[in-house]
Amino acid sequence: xxxxxxxxxxxxxxxxxxxxxxxxxxxxxxxxxxxxxxxxxxxxxxxxxxxxxxxxxxxxxxxxxxxxxxxxxxxxxxxxxxxxxxxxxxxxxxxxxxxxxxxxxxxxxxxxxx
Amino acid sequence: xxxxxxxxxxxxxxxxxxxxxxxxxxxxxxxxxxxxxxxxxxxxxxxxxxxxxxxxxxxxxxxxxxxxxxxxxxxxxxxxxxxxxxxxxxxxxxxxxxxxxxxxxxxxxxxxxxx
Numbered sequence: 001x002x003x004x005x006x007x008x009x010x011x012x013x014x015x016x017x018x019x020x021x022x023x024x025x026x027x028x029x030x031x032x033x034x035x036x037x038x039x040x041x042x043x044x045x046x047x048x049x050x051x052x053x054x055x056x057x058x059x060x061x062x063x064x065x066x067x068x069x070x071x072x073x074x075x076x077x078x079x080x081x082x083x084x085x086x087x088x089x090x091x092x093x094x095x096x097x098x099x100x101x102x103x104x105x106x107x108x109x110x111x112x113x114x
Numbered sequence: 115x116x117x118x119x120x121x122x123x124x125x126x127x128x129x130x131x132x133x134x135x136x137x138x139x140x141x142x143x144x145x146x147x148x149x150x151x152x153x154x155x156x157x158x159x160x161x162x163x164x165x166x167x168x169x170x171x172x173x174x175x176x177x178x179x180x181x182x183x184x185x186x187x188x189x190x191x192x193x194x195x196x197x198x199x200x201x202x203x204x205x206x207x208x209x210x211x212x213x214x215x216x217x218x219x220x221x222x223x224x225x226x227x228x229x
Binding site (some may be wrong): 033035041042044045050094096102103105110 | 120145156157214216218
């Protein structure tokens, strides 16, 4: 079974702190994604990566950065957390080549910035 | 412009009845795929069903079927014989193949199954 794990289920941080959200997948997937989920807005793509050391901006990259030093790990960084970044963060991974392949999601990290 | 639209923020259905969750999409890419995911209150995203733009038949997976109307750009999810465990958020998503592997999600529909 594909497994995508995220470092924390719940996280509380203060405004201005630097926040790291870690995601690890164990299926050798090339693609990894970070989304945030907010009520009424669905999931919105923050950043994604098709390969090690590669990254591309999604729809809402402002205030975030990412790092992919190893194939299995994709980190989301909030350089200076703000209250409007309070949200659920979901990591996902998928393989390339087969159009019908779904994305596999981690359990999510609920981040609260106070 | 919204690429994926789910117009039903919340729906109720009686246990054992069928329910249809609406999804419309907008793309100029002739090659695309449509996905439905379920998100229970525990938060994990569970893949349900996939429909490719060139698929001739509507996709089915157990009690889930996808009513794909390409000309209308709709991809409604039909759940037959609803169960209490079907209560969850449901998300429609699209992959445009010229955009790589990323998914675009709709706003979601919260389904509540009544006993």
